[in-house]
Amino acid sequence: MQIDKFVVGDYYNNYDLYKSLAIQNVGGVRPKIVNGVVQFIVITTSNEDVNISFARNPYADRIEGDLLVYTGAGLAGDQQIVGVNKRIVEQYARPFPIFGFINEGSAKGRRFLGLLELVRHYRETQIDSTRQLRNVWIFEFRIHPNPLTVPLAMASQLSASIILESKSRTKDEERGEVNLAVSKPEYVYEDEKNFAEIEDFRAKLLGINPYLFEELVKDSIERNGFYNVSVTKRSGDGGIDVVASLDHSHFFAPDIFVQFQAKRWKHSVGRKEVAELRGSLESPFGVLITTSHFTNQAIQEAKEKNRKPIVLIDGTRFSEILTVLHVPMEKYLPRSG
Structure with missing residues (x-):
């Protein structure tokens, strides 16, 4: 049966998402593009035990409060604002829906978090698996668990309304691409x-x-x-x-x-x-x-x-x-x- 709405807290398997959103592969960042225009994006994050996540990747995506902190696409070398990273940033100018899901390892599928609002993004220096420095892009999304039910036919309208209200409510919040003030080591680290x-x-x-x-x-x-x-x-x-x-x-x-x-x-x-x-x-x-x-x-x-x-x-x-x-x-x- 084709899904015509997402309910926050409910689980959806790959087939559900394929039938309802017509996207082949679910995981990571999956944009739906028609004639070069983004219709929506599906973002799936993972919920792992801190110890497991730390051992595998200390920079793993994390939900902190109402924010999903998400590392951009690109596993090796410096990341750029191209491809799906560029598509995410387009939400600033056109508030299309971004559907947020979390993979908790459940056989029931992925749990729907709600609509996501891109609040800010910035460049960060991280160390990769070979202990080399690289630049990545970090995206901070606000998770909106309300409305509880998101009819797919109304998702675009709901996303635009939610983002407009959120911007009005948090006028003093830093938004868009922001610059970080990163310390440079002063004493024992020089190169x-x-x-x-x-x-x-x-x-x-x-x-x-x-x-x-x-x-x-x-x-x-x-x-x-x-x-x-x-x-x-x-x-x-x-x-x-x-x-x-x-x-x-x-x-x-x-x-x-x-x-x-x-x-x-x-x-x-x-x-x-x-x-x-x-x-x-x-x-x-x-x-x-x-x-x-x-x-x-x-x-x-x-x-x-x-x-x-x-x-x-x-x-x-x-x-x-x-x-x-x-x-x-x-x-x-x-x-x-």
Whole structure:
């Protein structure tokens, strides 16, 4: 029986998708193009156990909150905005439907996530299986689980309406192709080979459990001249994850109370997150540490005059700090076997 609608949470097998969407192969990114014009795109991601995913690919696609963080097409070498990557970007100008599915290994098929809205994309440096650096494109999609039912005949209208409403609701959100402010190692890594080593280190951080990541941040802070370091409760803390005070070795700023936020994220950290941290602060300044990267607008927000400063430490810089401080990583990293 041909499917005429998708219901969020329901499962669909390859035959269902073939009959309803007339696409031969389901998996990855599959655009439907008629006379050179994209009609829709089907994107399938995978839901794997963190340990399995980490062992196979620390950069694996990930759902974080309402965002699907998706790596562009192209397994070897630098990725370009061509082919299906170029087709994805076309949604900015023409809000055609992108159907999101997740492969959970179920015999029932792929579970429908909802319509996807491309929010932003950016270039990121990663390390490949041969330990060589390469540039990839990361796409951040907002998952829209409402409407619960998506009639295929109305999918284009629904997608356009959803995206219009979303843009209106998130006017201060960075959209389109954004530039990331990527740190360059300052101390022990000076050439491309060693930069590949530190990126390999950052890739490992992506596989750490988010709560263990907070403990790792605590460990690194204690090794860098702070005392009374503690991880806050997991709820009701206003976004603060770790608190600490500078010890007396800091002659010009002893006993200064500092609050930290730890984000073990794959997706980018933007202006909104920096502003929200500032609004939660009870300390003179805050520190935001992430395994990912900051947008340029996040950097600008952190340096706003006449406001509490926010120190930003991205995944590259944090990887270097952990190396310099000789933080033992074994108890934090997931097992690969």
